[in-house]
Amino acid sequence: MLSRAAASLFWMAxxxxxxxxxxxxxxxxLTMALIDVPEDREEQLSVPLLVSGTxxxxxxxxxxxxxxxxxxxxxxxxxxxxxxxxxxxxxxDNALHVRGNLSSDVWxxxxxxxxxxxxxxxxxxxxxxxxxxxxxxxERSHTFRGAVYxxxxxxxxxxxxxxxxxxxxxxxxxxxxxxRHVMATQSMAEHSTRSFFEWTxxxxxxxxxxxxxxxxxxNLEPMxxxxxxxxxxxxxxxxxxxxxxxxxxxxxxESGRAQRARRLASSLYANIRYGDxxxxxxxxxxxxxxxxxxxxxxxxxxxxxxxMGW
Amino acid sequence: MLIEPPAEGLYDELFDSDNRVRPHCRMLEQWLIHSxxxxxxxxxxxxxxxxxxxxxxxxxxxxxxxxxxxxxxDLIPRVISAADWQKLQAGLRQRVQALNRFLFDIYHDYDIxxxxxxxxxxxxxxxxxxxxxxxxxxxxxxxxxxxxxDLIRHNDGDFYVxxxxxxxxxxxxxxxxxxxxxxxxxPELFAQTPVAPVDHYPNLLGETLRAASLKPDPxxxxxxxxxxxxxxxxxxxxxxxxxxxxxxxxDLFVRDNRVFMKTTIGPQQVDVIYRRIDDDFxxxxxxNPDSLLGVPGLYAAYRSGHVVLANAMGTGVAxxxxxxxxxxxxxRFYLNEEPILKNVPTWQCRKEKDLQYVLEHLEELVVKEAQxxxxxxxxxxxxxxxxxxATFRALLKAKPENYIAQPTLSLxxxxxxxxxxxxxxxxxxxPFVLSGKKIQMVPGGLTRVALKEGSxxxxxxxxGGTKDTWVLEDDRC
Numbered sequence: 134m135l136s137r138a139a140a141s142l143f144w145m146a147x148x149x150x151x152x153x154x155x156x157x158x159x160x161x162x163l164t165m166a167l168i169d170v171p172e173d174r175e176e177q178l179s180v181p182l183l184v185s186g187t188x189x190x191x192x193x194x195x196x197x198x199x200x201x202x203x204x205x206x207x208x209x210x211x212x213x214x215x216x217x218x219x220x221x222x223x224x225x226d227n228a229l230h231v232r233g234n235l236s237s238d239v240w241x242x243x244x245x246x247x248x249x250x251x252x253x254x255x256x257x258x259x260x261x262x263x264x265x266x267x268x269x270x271x272e273r274s275h276t277f278r279g280a281v282y283x284x285x286x287x288x289x290x291x292x293x294x295x296x297x298x299x300x301x302x303x304x305x306x307x308x309x310x311x312x313r314h315v316m317a318t319q320s321m322a323e324h325s326t327r328s329f330f331e332w333t334x335x336x337x338x339x340x341x342x343x344x345x346x347x348x349x350x351x352n353l354e355p356m357x358x359x360x361x362x363x364x365x366x367x368x369x370x371x372x373x374x375x376x377x378x379x380x381x382x383x384x385x386x387e388s389g390r391a392q393r394a395r396r397l398a399s400s401l402y403a404n405i406r407y408g409d410x411x412x413x414x415x416x417x418x419x420x421x422x423x424x425x426x427x428x429x430x431x432x433x434x435x436x437x438x439x440x441m442g443w
Numbered sequence: 444m445l446i447e448p449p450a451e452g453l454y455d456e457l458f459d460s461d462n463r464v465r466p467h468c469r470m471l472e473q474w475l476i477h478s479x480x481x482x483x484x485x486x487x488x489x490x491x492x493x494x495x496x497x498x499x500x501x502x503x504x505x506x507x508x509x510x511x512x513x514x515x516x517d518l519i520p521r522v523i524s525a526a527d528w529q530k531l532q533a534g535l536r537q538r539v540q541a542l543n544r545f546l547f548d549i550y551h552d553y554d555i556x557x558x559x560x561x562x563x564x565x566x567x568x569x570x571x572x573x574x575x576x577x578x579x580x581x582x583x584x585x586x587x588x589x590x591x592x593d594l595i596r597h598n599d600g601d602f603y604v605x606x607x608x609x610x611x612x613x614x615x616x617x618x619x620x621x622x623x624x625x626x627x628x629x630p631e632l633f634a635q636t637p638v639a640p641v642d643h644y645p646n647l648l649g650e651t652l653r654a655a656s657l658k659p660d661p662x663x664x665x666x667x668x669x670x671x672x673x674x675x676x677x678x679x680x681x682x683x684x685x686x687x688x689x690x691x692x693x694d695l696f697v698r699d700n701r702v703f704m705k706t707t708i709g710p711q712q713v714d715v716i717y718r719r720i721d722d723d724f725x726x727x728x729x730x731n732p733d734s735l736l737g738v739p740g741l742y743a744a745y746r747s748g749h750v751v752l753a754n755a756m757g758t759g760v761a762x763x764x765x766x767x768x769x770x771x772x773x774x775r776f777y778l779n780e781e782p783i784l785k786n787v788p789t790w791q792c793r794k795e796k797d798l799q800y801v802l803e804h805l806e807e808l809v810v811k812e813a814q815x816x817x818x819x820x821x822x823x824x825x826x827x828x829x830x831x832x833a834t835f836r837a838l839l840k841a842k843p844e845n846y847i848a849q850p851t852l853s854l855x856x857x858x859x860x861x862x863x864x865x866x867x868x869x870x871x872x873x874p875f876v877l878s879g880k881k882i883q884m885v886p887g888g889l890t891r892v893a894l895k896e897g898s899x900x901x902x903x904x905x906x907g908g909t910k911d912t913w914v915l916e917d918d919r920c
Contacts, residue, residue: 135694136705229498229670232679233689237497244498289707387708440707 138231139293140441145227146297148220149243149277151185154305154338155217156270158184159207161338163200163263168330176316178203180338184308185215200260208266209254217270221250236284239277246273292386293440296379300433303375304426309338310362311422318355332358339370359418360410372425376402379432386440394435401428444480446472446858447866454598454855455867456521467524467918470636475519475858475865483518486628487860490516493627499620499676515908516621517859518628521870521890528639528886528914531594531602531874534783535884537774539590539876542607542761544777546586550576550757560772565793569766570814571759573722575729579746581755582657583880588753589651589717590876591615591889594784596855603785603852605871607770609754609762611719614889615875616677619644619684621911622887637916639886644875645684647883652685652715654879655751661714663687664704666695668720668736673904678719692720697740700747715751722756764847765791765813788850792843801848802839805832808848810839823899825851854899857910859892869893871901872912886914 158181165177178198182188187206190213195202210216214223225247232240249269258266285291317331332353336342339362348365349357365371380402383395413421448462449455457468464472494513523531548554549566550573556563566572591612593605622641626633652663667678669691682689694704695713703710720737723730729742744750760766768789771782790797790808801808810822822835839846856867874888890910891901901907 134707135688135690136707137691137694138688139707226670229675229679232498232676233665233682233687235683240498241496245496248495293707443705 134234134289134293136441136443138234139289140437141227141230142234142290142294143297143300143436143441145224145231145243146294147301148224148227149274150298150301151305152217152220152224153271153274154302154309155181155185155207155215155220156267156274157340158309158338159203160264160267161334162203163260165330165334166200169327180309180312180316181207183312184305187213187215190215200263204258204260204263208258208263211254218250218254221247231290234290236280236286238280238284242273242277242280246277249273289386292382296382296386296436299375299378299382300429300436302370303372303379303429304433306339306362306370306372306375307422307426307429310335310359311419311426313338314355314359314418317358321355329353341368341370344368356410356414359413363413363421364405364408364410366406373405376405383436388439392439394432394439397428397432397435401425401432444475444478444483445864446475447864449856449867452598453853453867454596454600456596456855456857456870465524467915468522470632471520471522474632483860487518490518490624490628493624494620497620499616514617514903515894516624517892517894517908517910518625519858519860519865520625520911520913521857521872521892522913522915523872523887524918525915526918527602530783532884532886534602535592535874535876536882537778537780537783538592538604538607538770539587539878539882541770541774541777542590542609543584543586543878545773546609546755546758546761547581547584548777549760551578555773555776558776560776561766561769565765566760569760569763571722571757571763573757573760575742575746576755576757580748582655582751585655585878586755586758587761588655588755588878589648590878591873592876594872594874595852596872598853598855601785602872603787604770605787605852606764606767607762608873609758610721611754612873612875613674613677613719614873614891615644615648616680617909618875618887618889618912619680621909625911636913639914639916641885641887644885645681647877647885648681648717649685649687651877651879651883652717652753655753656714658714661751662712663715663717664690664695664713666690666692666716666718666720668692668724672719674719681717687717692734692736692738695738695741697738697744700740700744700749702738702741702744702750713750715753717753722759725752725756763813764789764811765793765844767847787852790848792839792846792848797848798839798843801846802836805836807851809851810835810846810848813845813847823851851899854893854901857890857892859894859908859910861894861896866896868896869899869901870910886916887912 162177162180166174169177175198179188182191191206194206207216209218211218213219225243228235228240228243253266281294313335317328317335320328320331333342335358336345341362345358345361348361361368361371363372366373366377368374380398383398449458457464457472459465491513494516545555555561556566587609589612591608591614593608594602595605596602618641653661664687665678665682667675667689669675679689688704690704695702702713704713718725724734725737726739726742727734727737728739745752768786768791771786774780774782790801792798792801806824808824812820822831854869854871857870858865859868870890870892872888872890874884877883890912891907892910893899893901894906894908
C-alpha cells in the first residue's frame, strides 16, 4: 500500500486511541477531585495534563486548575493539539487522506464523531454534563473499533491502523501506570480509605478495575496492580497485550526490505512475555517503565522509517 | 401535495403543454400528490444528515478552506423515457466517437484542417493544443476515455448539447450517491417503477481504464490534487469503488521514464493514471513550474509510452467552446453520418460578422468565455444589468476571440421542492461516456437543477442542486 496512506492510517488510529484514554483520564480525575481534600485536588486534576504532556501549555492559558478549566482545555480547546477536539480533527484529516482505504462504515463512524463533536463544541461542555460527554467519547471509540473489526479488509491498511492503536495504547498505559502508581503508593502511607480510591483510579483509568477484581479479589496490592498492567496477557490494555499485538501485526505486514521494527518489537515482546514481577520489583517500576517508554518510542520511529519514510 | 404548474412556453419534464402529466411520469405524479408534506420534510432532513455523514461535501473556491458544503439534493427525480434515452445514447456514442477521431487527427494527419472544415489557426493556435502530443502513439488511439456531455432540453422538446467535457469531467459520484439515497429513502418507488440501474458505473470505469493500457493486467491509480480540491470526495469514492489506490503527486515518482508509487514495500510501477489534475499541473518540468500537485518527469514518461494518462494530454482543444460549433461537421467528416444530437447555434466572436451580431443583440444572448468553466465569467443578456452589459461590450471588443455567444435557451423545467411547496425549476443533464475497447455508458447521468426561481445557472458553485436521474427501462407503466 501507499506509504503516505500507511502513515495516515497509523496516525489516525493513534489520535483516536489517545482521545479515548484522554476521556477516561479526565473522567477519573474529575471524580477523584470530588473525593479529595482541597489541597490534593490540583494533583488529581494534573494527571491528564501530565500524561498528555500539556501541563506547561495549560498554565500558559490558565492561572488555576479547576474542573471546568480542565474540561475546557482538554476537551474543546483548539489552540493546542492535545484536546479531544484537535485530536479528532487530526484523526478526520488523516481519514480523509485515506478514504480510499477505509470501508464506508469506518469512514462514516469517524465523520459522524467529528460532526457531533463540532456540534458539541458550539454548545460547550459544563462540569455537570461532562460525564455524559466522556461516555459519548468512549462509545464513539467503541463504534470505530467495531467498524474496523467488522468491516475492514484484513490487509495492510488494517495492520497499520491497528499498529497505531497499540503503539498509542502501550505508550499511554505505561505513562498512566507510572504517574498513578506513584500517587497510589504514596497515599498508602497516609490513610487507607484514600489509598483505596487511588488504586481504583489507576485501574479505572485503564479500564482494568473489573479485571483486577477477577484476578486478585478485593485486596489492592501495589505489585499485583503492576503485574496485571504490565505482565498479564489477558488484560486488553496491559503492556503485554499491546506488545503481543504489535509484534504479531508487524509479522503480518507485507515487508519488502524492512526488518528492523519487526526485530525491535519481537525483542521487547519477549522481554515482557518472559518477564516476572520480582524483576520489576527489584528494578523499581518507575525505572522499568522509563526503559519501556524509550523502547516503544524507538519501535514507533522504526515503523515510520521502515514503511512510511521516503 | 400541490404542484405548481410549469410556466407557459417552457418544456416541462413532468407535464405536457396542456398541463397533462406525461404518460411515463404518471407514477411519479401520483406519488407526489399523495405524499404527506411532513413526511417529505422529514425525508429531506434525513437526506441532509446522511449526505453530511457520508461526507459528500464540496469546497467552493473563494470560501474558507474546509468549509464543507452540501450540494442541495432534491428528492423529486427527473425521469427520462426509454425512447428518449435510446436516442440520447446513440447520439452520445456518435459524438464521443467523432471527438476521439478528431483528437487523433489533429495530433497526427490533420485531415480535417486540410479539408478546410476547421481553420488551422483555430486548432493549432488554441491554447489547449499540445504540440508535444503530435505523432504520439496512444493505445487504441483513444484520447477522451471519460467524457461528460452537458445537455439541455429546449422548449421544442429536443435535447441539445451545451458543451463537451473531455478533460476531467466530474459529478459522476453524485449520480451514484443520489440513486443510493433515493433507494434508501423511498424503496417503494423503485418497486413500482422500472428504473434502469446505474450502480455498475465504477465497474465500467475500471474496465475502461484497464483497457487504456495494452498490458494484460495493468496497475491503475486515481491521481487527485488532494483533499482541498472541490471534487476530492469523488476521487476517493471512485478509487474505493474500483479498488485502486488514490494517489497524490508526491506519492509518485519517475525513474527511467517509468512511473512508480511509493509503497510500504518499495516502489511499485503504475501503468494507467486516471488523473483528475489539469494538463498544466501534471508535471512541473513540462507545465506550470510552480505546481506542487504534479509529478516531475511524468510528461517524459508519458511520451515514452510507459504510462497511460486518462484522459490523454491535450484533449482540452476538442471541448473548447470555440471548437464546439464544429462538432456536427466532425461527425459528418469522420463518420459520414448525420449528427443525432443537436448543437446550440453559436456565434464565434472571433468572426467579424458574428461579433457584430453579438454586439447588436447582447441583451438577448448568453456570452461565454471560450475556455471558461463552472459558470464563472459568463453573461446572461436578458438578466444582465446595464453595467454588466457595458462591461461585456468592452471585453468583447478588446478580445473577441475569447468569447462565443449563444441564444438564451429555455432549459426545460421539472417539479422541485422549494420553500413553499413544489414548483418548476430549470435543469440540465450530464451523462458520462466511457471509451475503452468499446463505448459504454450507464443509463442516466447527473441532473443539475437551478434552485432559484427563474435561474438558468445550474452549477453547484452558483447555488445549483442535483436530482436523481431515472432512465426508464420500459415506458409502459
